[in-house]
Amino acid sequence: MNMPSAGRLSLRPAPAFLAALDSSMMRRSSYVQLVDKGIVREWNDSPALDSDMIAALPPPSLPNTNKPAQGRLHSSGVFPVPMPSFWNGSPRVSNVMVQPSGPDGGWHVERGSADFVEGAYNALEDDHSSPYFKIYFNGKEHTNYWGVDPRVGPVLVSVAPTGSSGSKTVIETVATFRSSARLVMNTHKKFSFNSESRNIVVHRCLIQSKHPEIQDMKFQKSVIDITDDLLRMERSHFSFDYKFGVLYYKKNQGENEMFSNSTSPELEKFLNFLGDRITLKGWPGFTGGLDVKNDTTGTHSVFTLFRDLNVMFHVCTLLPYNPKDPQQLERKRHIGNDIVVVVFVEPGATFDPCMMKTQFNHIYAVVSMDPGDQTVRLEFAVKQGVRPFGPQLLANQRFSLDASFREFFFSKLINSERSALKANVFAAKLEHTRLRMIESTIEKLQKTK
Secondary structure, three states, X not given: OOOOOHHHHOXXXXXHHHHHHHHHHHHOOOHHHHHHOOOOOOOOOOOOOOHHHHXXXXXXXXXXXXXXXXXXXXXXXXXXXXXXXXXXXXXXXXXXXXXXXXXXXXEEEEOOEOXXXXXXXXXXXXXXXXXXXXXHHOXXXXXXXXXXXXXXXXXXXXXXXXXXXXXXXXXXXXXXXXXXXXXXXXXXXXXXXXXXXXXXXXXXXXXXXXXXXXXXXXXXXXXXXXXXXXXXXXXXXXXXXXXXXXXXXXXXXXXXXXXXXXXXXXXXXXXXXXXXXXXXXXXXXXOOOOOOOOOEOEOEEEEEEEOOEEEEEEEHHHOOOOOOOOOOHHHHXXXXXXXXXXXXXXXXXXXXXXXXXXXXXXXXXXXEEOOOOOOEEEEEEEEOOOOOOOOOOEOOEEEOOOHHHHHHHHHHHHHHHHHHOOOHHHHHHHHHHHHHHHHHHHHHHHOOO
């Protein structure tokens, strides 16, 4: 059993780093907000940029790195802006070529912007959200309240005393409820109050939390332990585990041929950049759906820790190969059910996401490696319905396989999945699941009245 190496773990940021990141995220606009304001162009949808058009692109307008930019922390803070290892002004051929539209609704292509946008740096979207119940309530003194309103639906509120300030008691609150046709989790506020009944305190907390629609609700105190229910609901909102597919694509291949590929030295170098080669049998950590008992999904995989997140890769060339199955269904079973797939293409190859039969893949991160200097170029094919995600990719940007690109690439991958989960096809299913969880807890509480 192989555990991630110390060298890989050393790339994880220190707690002070994460605290600085959380602080900066509270002040920054989200990437989508930058798009909505017109600061970042939504997509570059040219399906076929020829080499003359690409060569005519100007060098990207990069920030002045001699002075700190607003909201960006340097040596003592967050991390570097998404600066390219260098800008290559020579003509290039796109590694992604898509049909303008198709029966599946078509695809967008992110090839890179000609201008650097302040604020579109490496950061995980929604990092300002935190598992508040787990942090502030689990294992500590707190009281849970519940209520049901025909207009709002079921509501759960947790209240915990955290100290006192003069004659007032300071409490923390966290609310879980359905509001405005969407499920809201972790409305987290700290309040001070005098000697009032807890029911009034709950109302005040929720009203001051900008949810006046609950002001007329009657809350009851939970008489049973629902900690596991609340932790389970919270985990449905905050994912710490990610699984991404990895495909190897060669020039002019079809889907079945691609899934039959074996590895190459270039792919192996890229896999080593992605993470650590682990032995699956007996693996104690996040599995990403791979078999860790009987080797039915291969003997090895690639795993990494990025900040406090677990990332398992479904590497096509490491999944079982069946010479009698031209479709390689065992490989497709895993990668076809990944939302985000990394496609490593050989030089000169052009990947078309429209050839993929799966309806589940929504984002392809297409990576090519220069056979000379071993730098890589990155493009994204994104299914329509998925909003843009950061950090910003610059035109003709090339990267070395180093820690700086690792921050950029993994931030981009994780943000892409988080963005995809907000698309209608996933969001409706997730909301239904989360609503059923809170309804189930309320039903349990109602039986104790």
